[in-house]
Amino acid sequence: MSQVPLIVTTDWLAERLDDPKLRLVDATTFLKIPESGGYYDVWSGKEAYEKGHIPGAVFADLLNDFSDPDSKFSFTVPPREQFVKKAEELGIGGEDTYVVVYDQGAMVDSPIVASDWASRFAWQLRYEGFGHVAVLDGGFPKWMDEGRPVTTEPGSYPRAEFSGERRPDMLATIEDVKAAMTDENVVLINSLSEADFKGETDTYERSGHIPGSVNVFFGDHSDPETKELYSDEKLRETFEKAGALDPKKKVITYCGSGIAATWNALLLNKLGQNNVAMYDGSMTEWTSDPSLPLDKIARGVEE
Incomplete structure (x- = not known):
């Protein structure tokens, strides 16, 4: 299909x-x-x-x-x-x-x-x-x-046979991220809030962001009134500022536990950037290892 x-x-x-x-x-x-x-x-x-x-x-x-x-x-x-x-x-x-x-x-x-x-x-x-x-x-x-129909009746579908093979290119490991910190051909995107990025919160074991990463907050892509995504033009402007739409570069998105990072990854795909991987462990894994570096210097996307 x-x-x-x-x-x-x-x-x-x-x-x-x-x-x-x-x-x-x-x-x-x-x-x-x-x-x-x-x-x-x-x-x-x-x-x-x-x-x-x-x-x-x-x-x-x-x-x-x-x-x-x-x-x-x-x-x-x-x-x-x-x-x-x-x-x-x-x-x-x-x-x-x-x-x-x-x-x-x-x-x-x-x-x-x-x-x-x-x-x-x-x-x-x-x-x-x-x-x-x-x-x-x-x-x-x-x-x-929008007043559309809602039910409490459980849904169900016939049992399926899952086909397809894993796509390891979509998943970034901690070793991939370590290498990306100094790789000019990889864009690291922190998908958390600006406060998280700057190290002003205490959500994780240690605060800050992975060195070399830029901040694109996952919550900035939709209109809070209509709940609709902003236009592709507006989304493209945001990700272009982060350098994430360069077709010659790979993008790795991360967040706290690999949830918000998938939203940024999806929108990048929507805009035509298909060389995107998501760091599953994200800040939860990274900050649990005291030997791994963190940066608190603001490197967010400039206005």
Whole structure:
């Protein structure tokens, strides 16, 4: 079947809710920064899904089913066998089907508009070799704002046979990032807030950013009123300032735990930059090793 767009609108999805080839996935996960500071709290969005979701959607539990249970870091890529088994149970994998993923928002009690949990699951599907996947622009909040149908009836699809092969080029390791710090042909993008980038927060074991990286905040790409992505022209301007659209260069995105970084990676793909990898361990892994350097000098994208 033909490739679906990387990002689709609510109108696009509404017209296809009854398409037998559609596999609609709710990937809601909740993240909240404690008021007292420190590492964030995360929990599954299963209960929220049960209270209401887009008709036909099945639930992908990123925290419990699609992360490595043996990793000391949250949300790291699980063994392929685990991912494939869980994806097949959701009905994902057939070559004649396509997936649309959405979520209920980036962070709890935050004005940030970004479908980064959806982009995380979409990234995982592509990494494992399933390319027919789109992310819903504006996610469930925009769907709700528009008064579109919602149900509590669980979705289900016939069990699928997952095909495709892993794409190791999409995943950056800690060794790749170490090498990228001094490689002029690689652009390191920190996807966190400016305060995180400058080392003004205490979310991780140590504060700051990986030396050589530039700051492109994942929460700056959508209109907070409409919840829609800004135009490609505006997005392109942002990423061009970071030097990330140079076709001769590779881009590595990172964040806290490999979630927000997938949103930046997806938008780079949308703008035509396909040489993009995501550092899965991100700041959680990097800051846990006291021997690895951090920089607190502001090197963000200049206005």
